[in-house]
Amino acid sequence: MISSQKAKQAAVKTNNGSLRTLVTFYESGISQGIDERDNKQKELFSTWAEVYNPSAKDVEIMKVKSVQNAMTIRIRDPLTGYVPDTKHFVELKDLRYKGKYWQVADIRPDLSDRRWLVILLNGSNL
Numbered sequence: 001m002i003s004s005q006k007a008k009q010a011a012v013k014t015n016n017g018s019l020r021t022l023v024t025f026y027e028s029g030i031s032q033g034i035d036e037r038d039n040k041q042k043e044l045f046s047t048w049a050e051v052y053n054p055s056a057k058d059v060e061i062m063k064v065k066s067v068q069n070a071m072t073i074r075i076r077d078p079l080t081g082y083v084p085d086t087k088h089f090v091e092l093k094d095l096r097y098k099g100k101y102w103q104v105a106d107i108r109p110d111l112s113d114r115r116w117l118v119i120l121l122n123g124s125n126l
Contacts, residue, residue: 025046028041070122077117104121
């Protein structure tokens with residue numbers, strides 16, 4: 001194995017074993033009925049993710065957007081199966097975050113490994 005391949009292989013952090021938290025992406029809409037002010041959550045996509053505190057780079061992005069409470073998730077890139085949008089919400093299926101929805105604040109592909117998406121979540125307004 002070439003030394004550059006070894007370095008790249010050592011740099012890969014996320015694998016199947018680190019995808020431990022189930023996350024579900026939702027789209028918010030208005031329910032049809034007598035009182036059309038009720039919010040209705042439509043489930044768009046569900047997958048396993050690595051959830052971690054934002055890095056320094058993520059914190060800088062969030063400062064520009066005046067975000068108080070942030071979380072970073074890393075998911076496998078679903079390609080055309082689902083395209084995340086900043087209008088979507090995420091629910092972390094973890095007891096510590098039960099019933100809390102996070103708004104997608106920023107989406108970026110992992111430039112070092114095309115298989116992953118890094119998504120910044122905003123929890124301050126929810």
